[in-house]
Amino acid sequence: MSLFGAALPSRTRSTKSSPADVRRNNRQLIFSLLFPTNQYSRADLGRLTGLSRVAVSDVVGQMLDEGLLRETGQAPSGGKGKRGTLLSIDIDRLNIISLDLTQDHMLHGAVTNLLGQALRHAEITLGADDRVSMEMISELIEKMMGMTEGTVIGIGIASPGVVDGGVVKRSTWLDWHDMDLATPLQERYGINVTVTNDATAAMLTERFFGQGDRNMIFIRIESGIGSAVLINDMPVKGEMHAAGEIGHISIDLNGPQCPCGKRGCLETTISGSALRKQLAGASENERKNILSTAGKHLGQALSMPVGLLDMADVCVYGQPDIINTTFIDAAQAYLDASTASTFHKHTTIRRCECGPDITVQGEAIAVLVHYLSQ
Numbered sequence: 001m002s003l004f005g006a007a008l009p010s011r012t013r014s015t016k017s018s019p020a021d022v023r024r025n026n027r028q029l030i031f032s033l034l035f036p037t038n039q040y041s042r043a044d045l046g047r048l049t050g051l052s053r054v055a056v057s058d059v060v061g062q063m064l065d066e067g068l069l070r071e072t073g074q075a076p077s078g079g080k081g082k083r084g085t086l087l088s089i090d091i092d093r094l095n096i097i098s099l100d101l102t103q104d105h106m107l108h109g110a111v112t113n114l115l116g117q118a119l120r121h122a123e124i125t126l127g128a129d130d131r132v133s134m135e136m137i138s139e140l141i142e143k144m145m146g147m148t149e150g151t152v153i154g155i156g157i158a159s160p161g162v163v164d165g166g167v168v169k170r171s172t173w174l175d176w177h178d179m180d181l182a183t184p185l186q187e188r189y190g191i192n193v194t195v196t197n198d199a200t201a202a203m204l205t206e207r208f209f210g211q212g213d214r215n216m217i218f219i220r221i222e223s224g225i226g227s228a229v230l231i232n233d234m235p236v237k238g239e240m241h242a243a244g245e246i247g248h249i250s251i252d253l254n255g256p257q258c259p260c261g262k263r264g265c266l267e268t269t270i271s272g273s274a275l276r277k278q279l280a281g282a283s284e285n286e287r288k289n290i291l292s293t294a295g296k297h298l299g300q301a302l303s304m305p306v307g308l309l310d311m312a313d314v315c316v317y318g319q320p321d322i323i324n325t326t327f328i329d330a331a332q333a334y335l336d337a338s339t340a341s342t343f344h345k346h347t348t349i350r351r352c353e354c355g356p357d358i359t360v361q362g363e364a365i366a367v368l369v370h371y372l373s374q
């Protein structure tokens, strides 16, 4: 399986699939091989997928018409036979509108190409109450509609909290319960709306444009804390769509009181807002102590899932005043001491280096995954 949902065609026809299913699977398969920046000829794609020459030509032809792929020139001559035309993802014809609800005091959005790269940015500042409303989301979408040059294949919204389908079930940060974003926006604009947890969205950028591979734990430390898990290229959703919700897991039952009623939750001990309060006015030495204690707490919180899932890669996203060498080294030291064994690969904790567009880019990839699944 790939993140785009495609599976290699099975040699034995054990399950009955409709022609539409086969076509969709072939499309996902070819797209996932070319995404983000690979170039293959039709013959290469046939070899890599096991699909017949006719099937490849058919699907590729349709994807070229649709604006998903483009022809980019001739493959270098491989000796015998004529040279094939290379294909790649087309970044000029189709656009995605991507919104990021995680920023302080504003809504941020971008019109992106099919690689999720921002072509145009837009923002709306929040009012005095700092609350995000449906009207503001619509206003930002309309602003961006006016900036698109290509056909918009979908609107994506990255939101903190528990997301189920197009609904934000619960977000402490936004103070939302059962907020259905997709239905009203879809009705209004007639375009598919995808809603994704912010940590999962950011992880998709790390997967395709950062250092991440098919397996990783991704942690987001901002005003709140979020995380996401990728196993064999599938983001883990969980029974109640709440996988990755680690902010309110307590690491110290006698720790500081949390608004959720428990004590010592990760969000009250190592979130950006909690740490900035402690860091205000601290000396250089005290800063180091605060950040290394916070890193140690993260290492402690991660030791169980890392051991349980045999994860070798942990990527931490956050502002560099907090997620710096002191923090990462302390987390690594704790993890090394608590998980070192002969049957697990050494686990590396590293800082995410994808930059501030990570959320809008990842959300655009989520839109693309959804678009290709239809």
Ligand SMILES: [Zn+2]
Pocket (backbone or CB within 6 Å): 247, 248, 249, 258, 259, 260, 261, 262, 265, 267
């Ligand atoms: Zn809590």
